[in-house]
Amino acid sequence: MSVLSFLDREHSVAKPGYSRWLVPPAALAIHLSIGQAYAFSVFKIPMTTLLGITAPAPVDWKQGTIAHLFQVAIAFLGISAAVFGAWLDRVGPRRAMFTSALCFSGGFIVAALGVALHQFWIVVLGYGVLGGVGLGLGYISPVSTLIKWFPDRPGMATGLAIMGFGGGAMIASPLSVALMAHFKSPMSMGVAQTFLALGVIYFLFMMFGVFTVRVPAPGWAPAGYQPKASANALITSANVEVNTAIKTPQFWLLWIMLCVNVTAGIGIIEQASPMIQEMFSGRVMAAAAAGFVGLLSLLNMIGRFFWSSTSDVIGRKATYATFFTLGPLCYFLIPITGAIGSVPLFVLCCGIILTMYGGGFATIPAFLRDLFGTMQVGAIHGRLLTAWSVAGIVGPMLVNTIRQSQIDHGVPKAQAYGATMHIMAVLLLVGLVCDFLVRPVATKYHFAVGSARDAAGVPSGAAT
Amino acid sequence: MSAPNVAPSADIPRDPLTVIKLLLAWSIVGVPLAWGVWQVFQKSLALFR
Numbered sequence: 001m002s003v004l005s006f007l008d009r010e011h012s013v014a015k016p017g018y019s020r021w022l023v024p025p026a027a028l029a030i031h032l033s034i035g036q037a038y039a040f041s042v043f044k045i046p047m048t049t050l051l052g053i054t055a056p057a058p059v060d061w062k063q064g065t066i067a068h069l070f071q072v073a074i075a076f077l078g079i080s081a082a083v084f085g086a087w088l089d090r091v092g093p094r095r096a097m098f099t100s101a102l103c104f105s106g107g108f109i110v111a112a113l114g115v116a117l118h119q120f121w122i123v124v125l126g127y128g129v130l131g132g133v134g135l136g137l138g139y140i141s142p143v144s145t146l147i148k149w150f151p152d153r154p155g156m157a158t159g160l161a162i163m164g165f166g167g168g169a170m171i172a173s174p175l176s177v178a179l180m181a182h183f184k185s186p187m188s189m190g191v192a193q194t195f196l197a198l199g200v201i202y203f204l205f206m207m208f209g210v211f212t213v214r215v216p217a218p219g220w221a222p223a224g225y226q227p228k229a230s231a232n233a234l235i236t237s238a239n240v241e242v243n244t245a246i247k248t249p250q251f252w253l254l255w256i257m258l259c260v261n262v263t264a265g266i267g268i269i270e271q272a273s274p275m276i277q278e279m280f281s282g283r284v285m286a287a288a289a290a291g292f293v294g295l296l297s298l299l300n301m302i303g304r305f306f307w308s309s310t311s312d313v314i315g316r317k318a319t320y321a322t323f324f325t326l327g328p329l330c331y332f333l334i335p336i337t338g339a340i341g342s343v344p345l346f347v348l349c350c351g352i353i354l355t356m357y358g359g360g361f362a363t364i365p366a367f368l369r370d371l372f373g374t375m376q377v378g379a380i381h382g383r384l385l386t387a388w389s390v391a392g393i394v395g396p397m398l399v400n401t402i403r404q405s406q407i408d409h410g411v412p413k414a415q416a417y418g419a420t421m422h423i424m425a426v427l428l429l430v431g432l433v434c435d436f437l438v439r440p441v442a443t444k445y446h447f448a449v450g451s452a453r454d455a456a457g458v459p460s461g462a463a464t
Numbered sequence: 465m466s467a468p469n470v471a472p473s474a475d476i477p478r479d480p481l482t483v484i485k486l487l488l489a490w491s492i493v494g495v496p497l498a499w500g501v502w503q504v505f506q507k508s509l510a511l512f513r
Contacts, residue, residue: 019477025489032493164493170500208492284511291510298504347511 007210009092014214020149020222022212027142027161029209030097033202034104034138035168037077037131038297040070042176046189050118053189061120069128071393076132078389081140085382086242088137093145093213100138101206107131108199115192138206139165139385143365144378148216151374152225155316155366159308162362166301172198232315232370234438238446239373245380250371250441253434257320258364259387260431264327265357266395267424268350271403271417272296278413279338279346292347299351300358307359308366316367317435323356324432328425335418361388371441398423
């Protein structure tokens with residue numbers, strides 16, 4: 001028997017007495033770790049003075065160069081989630097989470113070597129590529145397992161895990177700053193040592209998730225659970241295979257919805273600090289702006305749990321309809337708050353948008369489960385996350401281009417955000433149209449048990 | 465599809481070992497998260513000063 005056989009799906013089936021409430025902490029251990037990606041900016045300044053120490057040396061890396069690391073990592077998140085999603089559904093969450101831990105932590109260790117040798121390509125290979133693959137695998141691996149454990153509350157369950165991705169930065173940011181302060185010396189910024197320490201810490205933390213996670217036994221259902229005889233026509237009891245799902249209009253409607261929701265959220269995240277300082281010039285200083293950014297990250301995390309849990313009650317379509325109606329309203333109000341000089345109203349509007357940004361991420365797995373069933377929901381979720389990668393590149397580009405064009409045309413800085421906000425509102429209205437167009441998946445796409453594909457062993461988690 | 469098996473798990477665990485496991489598991493993720501949230505919350509207070 002292989003040493004790593006404990007990672008096999010059949011060895012991770014829950015025994016009688018196992019509480020399903022142990023699965024969310026296992027998922028959180030993964031998401032809280034990989035959520036570090038959002039806190040990468042704390043390394044930006046220290047990494048520009050790796051050689052100069054007190055000031056950037058001519059051969060030190062530039063901030064703009066370092067920023068590419070995050071983009072590479074997010075791009076590989078999307079790619080790996082899309083490519084390995086079907087593998088992940090086949091091998092089960094434990095092996096996928098273990099692989100994620102190896103890649104994510106290994107990425108830090110390789111990046112530490114790159115920093116120590118001052119070779120940027122090694123850092124890209126480590127944090128960007130290897131770490132990015134760890135991000136993608138870690139992001140989707142616990143989601144389908146949670147959906148199977150919580151058929152009665154799939155939104156809440158996946159929201160709990162995905163909330164961890166939002167919360168991970170809150171741990172990583174102060175932790176990284178403290179570690180760099182600890183390792184800093186007259187000869188070193190302490191970045192390489194911090195990367196090494198983070199690699200070890202995150203590996204141990206993620207292994208807690210690996211050892212804790214279980215899959216439900218075939219045919220398992222929560223005590224007293226009776227599947228409702230579809231009051232909501234969108235909730236299917238059938239299953240759709242991943243390669244079939246991407247041929248349905250529903251998949252692409254959800255793809256657009258996620259893409260516009262993320263793009264719109266990035267419109268705020270990207271500009272939060274300068275926007276509040278420029279719109280309320282002289283009233284909001286740098287420290288308060290940093291506090292505003294912190295508040296937004298808190299609301300982003302809270303929104304993930306709140307909206308996904310709400311979607312269990314009001315339905316996924318109604319939840320997204322709320323995002324796509326309340327969102328444009330907030331975006332239209334933001335320039336007005338600047339004109340009337342109301343900081344509290346500005347903070348309220350941005351806060352609501354950020355809860356819905358997080359909520360969009362957290363509710364989508366349950367929406368996929370409603371439409372395509374649980375059989376390959378992890379793989380389908382992985383394919384859908386390419387929308388995030390696209391939005392991650394298009395969003396900031398759109399925001400910065402529009403703003404720069406406004407300034408170039410003589411619009412004062414404080415008012416240059418108006419056009420961006422209005423475009424974001426329109427984008428969300430496109431999302432609303434898509435949401436209205438979502439209909440139940442046609443039966444011709446449903447997976448037929450005993451089909452040729454079934455014989456070829458395509459479905460893996462079908463039993464649950 | 466086989467009949468639903470309700471035996472393996474219940475929402476309210478009865479044996480003390482499972483309760484301890486649950487408390488431990490939630491503490492392992494809850495304590496760092498609460499610490500992180502507290503750090504951010506403190507920072508965000510600057511906005512209201």
